[in-house]
Amino acid sequence: MGIRADRAEPRADGDFDALYRDHRDRLRRTAYLMIGQAAVAEEVVHDAFIRVHNRWDSIDTPAAYLRRTVVNLCLAWRQRDVMARERMPRPPADVEMPEIDETWGLLTRLSQDQRVAVVLRFYEDLPMDEIARVMGCRTATVRTRIHRALAILRKEMTP
Amino acid sequence: VTDAPTPDEVEARIRRALSTRSGDIASGDGAPWEPGRPRPGIVPFAPSDSPRRNPSWRTLVAAVAALAVPVAGGAVLLSNDGEPTTPPATPTCAPLDTTTTVPDTDPPTTVPPWTSDAPSSTITVPADSATPITTAPPTSAAEPDADLVTPTTDSWIDPPTTTGGVNPGAGATTSTEPCDPDPDAEH
Numbered sequence: 001m002g003i004r005a006d007r008a009e010p011r012a013d014g015d016f017d018a019l020y021r022d023h024r025d026r027l028r029r030t031a032y033l034m035i036g037q038a039a040v041a042e043e044v045v046h047d048a049f050i051r052v053h054n055r056w057d058s059i060d061t062p063a064a065y066l067r068r069t070v071v072n073l074c075l076a077w078r079q080r081d082v083m084a085r086e087r088m089p090r091p092p093a094d095v096e097m098p099e100i101d102e103t104w105g106l107l108t109r110l111s112q113d114q115r116v117a118v119v120l121r122f123y124e125d126l127p128m129d130e131i132a133r134v135m136g137c138r139t140a141t142v143r144t145r146i147h148r149a150l151a152i153l154r155k156e157m158t159p
Numbered sequence: 160v161t162d163a164p165t166p167d168e169v170e171a172r173i174r175r176a177l178s179t180r181s182g183d184i185a186s187g188d189g190a191p192w193e194p195g196r197p198r199p200g201i202v203p204f205a206p207s208d209s210p211r212r213n214p215s216w217r218t219l220v221a222a223v224a225a226l227a228v229p230v231a232g233g234a235v236l237l238s239n240d241g242e243p244t245t246p247p248a249t250p251t252c253a254p255l256d257t258t259t260t261v262p263d264t265d266p267p268t269t270v271p272p273w274t275s276d277a278p279s280s281t282i283t284v285p286a287d288s289a290t291p292i293t294t295a296p297p298t299s300a301a302e303p304d305a306d307l308v309t310p311t312t313d314s315w316i317d318p319p320t321t322t323g324g325v326n327p328g329a330g331a332t333t334s335t336e337p338c339d340p341d342p343d344a345e346h
Contacts, residue, residue, distance in 0.1 A: 029181040103176035123177040
């Protein structure tokens with residue numbers, strides 16, 4: 001993952017179309033699981049695609065760059081949203097299976113870093129080192145976040 | 160003996176919850192997501208490379224003023240809404256050259272310089288006048304957006320780099336630390 005300024009040949013626009021088709025839906029879901037709001041997730045993913053498009057000829061691995069951009073935008077959005085969430089009334093509980101509702105509710109109460117790490121690990125099935133690259137931190141930090149998140153969830157979950 | 164679920168059970172519940180709730184987001188065509196089915200045709204968003212901006216009214220007024228002021232001797236007026244107006248009287252731009260006369264009884268038909276039919280650098284004078292009044296092309300017309308401060312998108316596109324390398328997307332945050340350096344790490 002990274003940007004290089006000396007790419008010999010510009011990448012074809014068709015590759016961007018393929019990237020969009022292949023990753024858009026998956027990233028929308030990932031962003032939704034990190035944020036919890038579908039509309040915001042949609043906006044974040046499109047914002048990430050625009051950023052990738054603007055750097056299209058200088059990005060080595062667009063898919064990885066795209067995913068990292070989405071994760072960073074989700075983290076940034078949640079930082080701004082913390083205050084709003086604390087002051088807004090809680091939405092009515094979704095009607096799902098009780099276990100799903102309970103687990104989803106517990107996931108929303110994790111810290112943003114823990115939640116992002118959990119989503120990348122258990123939804124995207126990324127290895128620890130890849131999660132560390134995406135989140136821009138060390139692998140040990142990712143392990144710690146996931147370990148703490150699992151401990152919190154295990155403690156709060158009903159048997 | 161504890162009532163808490165085992166770590167494997169916790170992990171399985173998380174996977175089930177994430178998989179189930181991901182179904183809240185429909186595919187591009189609005190249908191539920193089914194991994195095995197072909198992806199729907201999606202028209203990707205393609206931002207233009209160089210978005211054009213219409214010149215502001217200030218630019219237009221500046222261009223008109225650059226043309227009209229030398230001709231009308233500064234008689235160009237601006238109405239309240241910014242539209243340039245000229246007094247109905249005969250233009251006061253008669254050249255000082257005594258060989259060229261402007262008849263008082265037959266005011267010339269002057270094409271406003273901002274209309275598309277008018278030549279950009281020549282103002283029509285009466286037919287009996289042998290000397291057309293030419294003005295230098297306005298500099299603002301050559302650079303229609305010269306007075307515009309066009310924001311460059313690089314300022315928010317460029318992701319700040321972390322010590323580990325590129326950190327795309329982190330530019331949107333107000334924090335100076337785009338990716339948090341282990342706020343809850345155990346060390």
